[in-house]
Amino acid sequence: MTGSTHQSEMLLFTVLLQLIVMIGAARLMHGLFRRMGQPGVVGEIVAGLLLGPSLFGHFFPGVSLSLFGAKPEPAITVLSQIGLILLMFQIGSEFEFGRLKAARLHRTTIAVAVASILVPFLAGIGIGRLSASSLAPGVDSFVYSLFCGVAVAITAVPILGRILGEYGLTRSDVGIVAISAAAVNDVVGWLLLAGIAAFAAAQLSVTYLALHLGGLALFLFALRFVAAPLCDRLVARLPLRDGAIPPHVLAILLIVIFTLALCTFALGIFAIFGGFAAGLLFHRHRPLVEAWNAQVGQFVLVFFLPVFFTFTGLRTNLLGLSTGPELAWLAAVCLIAVLAKIVPVYCAGRANGLPHHESLTLGALMNTRGLMELIVLNVGYDLGFLPRSMFTILVVMAVVTTVMTGPILRALRDMRALPFQTTHARPQVYGVQERP
Template sequence: MTGSTHQNELLLFTVLLQLIVMIGAARVMHGLFRRMGQPGVVGEIVAGLLLGPSLFGYFFPGVSLALFGAKPEPAITVLSQIGLILLMFQIGIEFEFDRLKMPRLQRATIAVALASILAPFLAGIGIGQLSAASLAPGIDPLVYSLFCGVAVAITAVPILGRILGEYGLTRSDVGIVAISAAAVNDVVGWLLLAGIAAFAAAQLSVAYLVVHLGGLALFLFALRFVAAPLCDRLVARLPLKDGAIPPHLLAILLIVIFALALCTFALGIFAIFGGFAAGLLFHRNRPLVEAWHAQVGQFVLVFFLPIFFTFTGLRTNLLGLSSALELAWLAAVCLIAVLAKIIPVYFAGRANGLAHHESITLGALMNTRGLMELIVLNVGYDLGFLPRSMFTTLVVMAVVTTVMTGPILRALHDMRAHPPHIPQAPTQLCGAQERP
């Protein structure tokens, strides 16, 4: 066996061992968190964090170094990025923009979407401006603050959809408004992130920025008026067979996904946006969406997603937040992120005809960040505009805001089912009984 062959075999052995650990840990934590009443994906996120320096690397540094190395293997890094591209495609095809056309809920959806974007985005920028000097010295404070703004503003559509299903809210008014507003939130969030990434890559060069944003505008125009009709014709020419995607169509889908990923990479806004754009091209064909989930979607979630979560976990050291200043910022960021979502969304719901209970539920749902947040944070970290301490802080915030959604919904449900008994004064002492 030659030296290069031995190295390849050793690399394969290491990567296979890493995959066994990552997938196994994700499944175990998925089941555990499901038993605790949390979405399984939250357990997978926690599994990724526990495999990093926050737990496994801290108590077993030698084993962790031997298994994962000082930094993730190039193969794991590439697999995590391919997984993200495919995952973003799935997120794109899950969008149901038709719900935004419902006249009765359209105004509420728009108001909630704006409230869930603007207030948290401004709050995040404020966090960035105040913390830049102490937590991000040497980093452009404007770009750093903008990334903080997007990170606080984002809402996780995939996890939100699962929560709505688990609590039977999918077809309720509050569920329709929540998932529709979250869809708008994510589209605006990705556009903001793309613009900020282009702005950051431009290094304050106006000419470079104009060229790339112009290229992005041309790309979006071509998607809407050229690619979308062609994709509709493609699906019509290669229909599903017994509810399954034929091999030729599946191959073309993968080619389109990766080709658009190359386009967005060339535009300087990261390849993952190409996967998201490809999903938007096919989201109208619901049979194709269901067939993709049945054939490919589960594999992406079970195989690729744990790789991404571990990739994030290896970069996150919760124990690194040890100073009083960092811990104070952690508490402040979590508090501000929660309040900046729930309060504006609550008032937007109340102003558009939703009841008190529905508006609070809506605020709790829109506070869910989870997976989408982690994608945003990794983009900012890779660009070098989020230092490790703030990266870790925002990862914790993403987990906290996602984990708290389930308990809030259960508490609201219990209050509705068993309202507290308030003794009424005798009618002759207080006059006519007040309306409840």
């Protein structure tokens, strides 16, 4: 065996071992959190954190270093990014913009969406401005503050949909308003993130920024008026076979997803946005989306998602927040993030005629951040505008705000404030039935 062959075999051995640990830990925590009444994906996020320096790397540093190395292997990094691109396609394809057309709820939805974006975004910018000197020295404070703003403003549509299904709120007024406002929230959030990422990558050059934003505008125009009609023709000409996507159609879908990912990468706004854009192209074709979720979606969730969560966990050291100021900022960020979501959403609900208990439930639902938050944070971290300490603080905030949603809804149910009807149907995550 030559030296290069041996090296390749050792790399394969290491990556396979890492995958076994990641997937096994994610499934274990998924089941545990489901039994605790939490979304299984929250357990997978926690599993990724536990495999990092916060627990495994702290108590077994030698084993952790042998298994994961000082930093994630390039192969694991690439796998996590491919998984994110495919996941973003699923998220984009699951957006149901038709719900926004419900006239009686339209005004409430828009009011809640604006409240859930504007106030948290401004609160996040305030956090960034105040914490820049202590938590982000040497980092551009303006861009750092913008990333903090998006991180506080985001709402996790996929996990929110799963929570609505579990508590029987999917078809209720409050459920329709919540998922519709969250959809608007995410679209605006991704646009903000794309713009900020382009601005940050431009290194504050006005000319470079103008070229990239012009390229982004051209990309969006081509997406709407060229790519969308072509995709519609593709779906019409190549129908499903017995409810399944034919192999050649699946290959075309993957080519479209990865091509758009290359386009957004070239525009300086990260390849994952290309996956999301591809999902928006196909979201109207529900049979195709359902077939994708059945054939590919489960594999993406079970294989790729744990890789991304562990990739994030290896960057997050909860034990690194050891100083008084860092712990104070952790408490402040969590408190501000919760209040900046729940209070304005509650006020928007009340102003539009929703009763007290439904407005409170709406605020709790819109406070859910989860996976979407982690994607935002990794973009900021990769660009170098979120230092490790603030990255860790915001990761904790994402987990806390997601975990607290279930207990708040159960408390409201126990108080008989809402006519909850817990469903026994399997909930869905990203359009795929979430299995125990």
